[in-house]
Amino acid sequence: MQFMHSFEELLSGFEDYFSHRHFPEAPGTLYDPAESFLGMGGKRVRPVMCLMGNELFDEINPDAYPLATAVELFHNFTLIHDDIMDKAPIRRGQPTVHARHGEATALLAGDVMLVAAYDYLNRLDSRYLKKIIQLFNQTAREVCEGQQLDMDFEKRESVSLEEYMQMIGLKTSVLLAASLRMGAILGGAGEGNQQHLYAFGKKLGMAFQVQDDYLDAFGDPEKFGKQVGGDILANKKTFLLIHALETASAGGQAELRRLMQGTEDGKVEKVLQIFRESGIDSWAMSLKNNFLEEAATHLEEIAVLSNRKRPLTDLMHYLVQRDK
Amino acid sequence: MQFMHSFEELLSGFEDYFSHRHFPEAPGTLYDPAESFLGMGGKRVRPVMCLMGNELFDEINPDAYPLATAVELFHNFTLIHDDIMDKAPIRRGQPTVHARHGEATALLAGDVMLVAAYDYLNRLDSRYLKKIIQLFNQTAREVCEGQQLDMDFEKRESVSLEEYMQMIGLKTSVLLAASLRMGAILGGAGEGNQQHLYAFGKKLGMAFQVQDDYLDAFGDPEKFGKQVGGDILANKKTFLLIHALETASAGGQAELRRLMQGTEDGKVEKVLQIFRESGIDSWAMSLKNNFLEEAATHLEEIAVLSNRKRPLTDLMHYLVQRDK
Numbered sequence: 333m334q335f336m337h338s339f340e341e342l343l344s345g346f347e348d349y350f351s352h353r354h355f356p357e358a359p360g361t362l363y364d365p366a367e368s369f370l371g372m373g374g375k376r377v378r379p380v381m382c383l384m385g386n387e388l389f390d391e392i393n394p395d396a397y398p399l400a401t402a403v404e405l406f407h408n409f410t411l412i413h414d415d416i417m418d419k420a421p422i423r424r425g426q427p428t429v430h431a432r433h434g435e436a437t438a439l440l441a442g443d444v445m446l447v448a449a450y451d452y453l454n455r456l457d458s459r460y461l462k463k464i465i466q467l468f469n470q471t472a473r474e475v476c477e478g479q480q481l482d483m484d485f486e487k488r489e490s491v492s493l494e495e496y497m498q499m500i501g502l503k504t505s506v507l508l509a510a511s512l513r514m515g516a517i518l519g520g521a522g523e524g525n526q527q528h529l530y531a532f533g534k535k536l537g538m539a540f541q542v543q544d545d546y547l548d549a550f551g552d553p554e555k556f557g558k559q560v561g562g563d564i565l566a567n568k569k570t571f572l573l574i575h576a577l578e579t580a581s582a583g584g585q586a587e588l589r590r591l592m593q594g595t596e597d598g599k600v601e602k603v604l605q606i607f608r609e610s611g612i613d614s615w616a617m618s619l620k621n622n623f624l625e626e627a628a629t630h631l632e633e634i635a636v637l638s639n640r641k642r643p644l645t646d647l648m649h650y651l652v653q654r655d656k
Numbered sequence: 657m658q659f660m661h662s663f664e665e666l667l668s669g670f671e672d673y674f675s676h677r678h679f680p681e682a683p684g685t686l687y688d689p690a691e692s693f694l695g696m697g698g699k700r701v702r703p704v705m706c707l708m709g710n711e712l713f714d715e716i717n718p719d720a721y722p723l724a725t726a727v728e729l730f731h732n733f734t735l736i737h738d739d740i741m742d743k744a745p746i747r748r749g750q751p752t753v754h755a756r757h758g759e760a761t762a763l764l765a766g767d768v769m770l771v772a773a774y775d776y777l778n779r780l781d782s783r784y785l786k787k788i789i790q791l792f793n794q795t796a797r798e799v800c801e802g803q804q805l806d807m808d809f810e811k812r813e814s815v816s817l818e819e820y821m822q823m824i825g826l827k828t829s830v831l832l833a834a835s836l837r838m839g840a841i842l843g844g845a846g847e848g849n850q851q852h853l854y855a856f857g858k859k860l861g862m863a864f865q866v867q868d869d870y871l872d873a874f875g876d877p878e879k880f881g882k883q884v885g886g887d888i889l890a891n892k893k894t895f896l897l898i899h900a901l902e903t904a905s906a907g908g909q910a911e912l913r914r915l916m917q918g919t920e921d922g923k924v925e926k927v928l929q930i931f932r933e934s935g936i937d938s939w940a941m942s943l944k945n946n947f948l949e950e951a952a953t954h955l956e957e958i959a960v961l962s963n964r965k966r967p968l969t970d971l972m973h974y975l976v977q978r979d980k
Contacts, residue, residue, distance in 0.1 A: 359804050417759075458786065472768075
């Protein structure tokens with residue numbers, strides 16, 4: 333079997349499996365909010381990564397669909413709970429679950445979504461059920477740790493680049509990495525291949541986050557889709573701000589700290605000016621490219637015919653544009 | 657093997673297994689609150705019921721301890737999240753997790769506790785892993801449904817006795833029933849025996865809730881351990897209030913509705929007076945005894961030597977005093 337499916341083909345196969353009701357009808361006060369949140373979309377990157385991880389090694393196992401569904405439900409569980417914790421009013425262009433239905437119902441809707449994820453996992457063949465649940469649980473724990481660190485960092489004066497990378501690794505990257513690896517387990521991959529694929533996913537996640545932080549500051553407002561400078565206005569500790577606070581000139585660092593105290597007119601432009609003067613923009617680009625190169629190296633190390641890797645290379649370019 | 661362990665012996669065996677750290681050290685901002693909540697105690701009724709369900713049919717399977725731990729962690733997860741939803745300041749005589757550490761951390765601490773529960777389940781032998789996870793998930797879903805119904809009912813003018821019993825069945829009884837049944841699965845029980853044991857647990861849970869509602873109104877303040885009349889002051893829809901609103905004299909019903917509007921002096925005593933005049937106290941006693949008799953009938957139907965049932969009979973009397 334040499335034929336490999338594209339992202340779009342895998343996505344369409346996943347949507348066919350996924351797009352039905354996942355929860356009982358009653359009580360509607362609990363399940364309708366959960367159900368309608370799932371219907372609001374999202375890019376479905378993680379479930380597609382489960383399928384890709386599988387197909388890298390073998391034809392798609394029918395169990396890959398419930399696995400991918402479990403991962404997507406888990407991801408949505410984290411979004412609902414994170415939005416409560418972050419008091420976020422909007423997600424995917426719509427009011428968040430707690431904004432619409434209250435915090436108590438949003439909390440419970442997240443809880444039943446996590447339970448539903450385990451229900452889908454429980455459909456997997458016993459041969460790999462334990463292995464998958466083990467990796468799934470480890471990942472779930474790490475994602476929670478990442479969210480806690482993110483909240484801890486918000487309250488702190490300063491955060492080192494190393495700490496930030498650890499947090500992003502937990503909050504964002506491990507789920508991408510685990511999605512690929514759980515798929516690979518279903519595909520019968522050996523331990524060494526699994527480890528390289530996992531490392532590929534982690535590095536890709538890091539590159540994606542650098543890009544996300546970069547675009548918030550330097551992105552084209554028309555293409556970016558959200559307010560440019562939002563992180564700066566919120567004093568969010570990003571790759572850019574953390575590195576600027578460590579490497580800008582003494583004057584630049586002092587000015588940054590002063591700007592972070594308030595919300596004066598032109599704050600975004602002034603912060604961007606310091607970023608540019610300190611070369612933060614090109615530093616971020618090269619950091620992203622370093623992560624991408626590390627990802628590519630792990631991908632190369634996976635012992636399968638290189639034409640099987642094409643969808644993962646495409647995915648890398650879909651998620652992170654090089655040198656942009 | 658004729659020798660059966662008592663509640664205290666099973667509890668002590670469980671505590672030996674359970675009383676160590678369940679979470680990693682870091683980040684302490686997440687795991688210390690989770691860990692210390694587990695250390696605050698609780699009666700550990702549900703994990704002991706897992707062990708009893710097992711020992712009813714066979715010697716205790718080593719897997720019964722991780723199972724019992726999963727159930728106890730699940731129960732504590734529900735307490736942490738329920739306390740957030742109910743905005744409860746105190747639990748087990750101490751500030752609740754969210755009161756001490758903030759809602760965001762409490763929410764996450766609950767989440768990691770649920771994940772930890774699945775980690776313990778994943779230690780079970782593959783022979784019964786799927787069956788147990790299936791029942792565990794169904795139960796988890798139902799407990800969430802019960803909590804949502806409880807919140808829905810709070811906002812409603814009136815709730816029927818049938819609706820209240822359905823809610824209590826979900827919120828309280830199914831976890832007791834499932835604890836017994838999951839233990840019975842490890843003990844190799846057949847389907848019919850499992851069903852009777854599950855039904856025993858459900859009826860026992862109902863009897864327990866009737867007693868809890870009764871004691872809040874008519875209990876001895878010195879023995880009850882919490883404020884007598886607390887439910888009445890909070891206008892909580894209990895077995896007693898719901899039945900009184902359905903069966904008291906027209907004047908009594910009108911007076912109850914009037915008393916529920918405010919917090920006048922002597923409110924508790926006035927409500928109790930109406931309860932007594934309408935015979936709500938003796939009705940509650942007979943309702944409790946009916947549930948206990950139904951529980952006992954299911955216990956009798958279980959096809960094992962009757963001396964094996966002794967710990968469950970003792971449990972029934974430990975949880976619910978007859979005719980009290």
